[in-house]
Amino acid sequence: MFHPRQAAGWRFGLRACSVLALAIVIDRFVSLKALKVAPPRLLDEVLSVTRTAIPGPDVVTQLERTLH
Numbered sequence: 001m002f003h004p005r006q007a008a009g010w011r012f013g014l015r016a017c018s019v020l021a022l023a024i025v026i027d028r029f030v031s032l033k034a035l036k037v038a039p040p041r042l043l044d045e046v047l048s049v050t051r052t053a054i055p056g057p058d059v060v061t062q063l064e065r066t067l068h
Helices: 004-031 042-050 057-067
Strands: none
Touching: 042 057
16 A cells, blocks of 8 residues: 555646646637538538438538538
């Protein structure tokens, strides 16, 4: 069993990694551009294409080109 002073090093490392991970998550959340991830008319376009059948790769490529 570890002495509390020996175990304190583990807790410091765990805290440091947790703070670093939280900083990365916050940075990614702040820098995320919602309009780039899901443009406003994307849902309407996808629904109109998929009403009859599952679209093929060519339709997906066409959607990608028209929305950018």
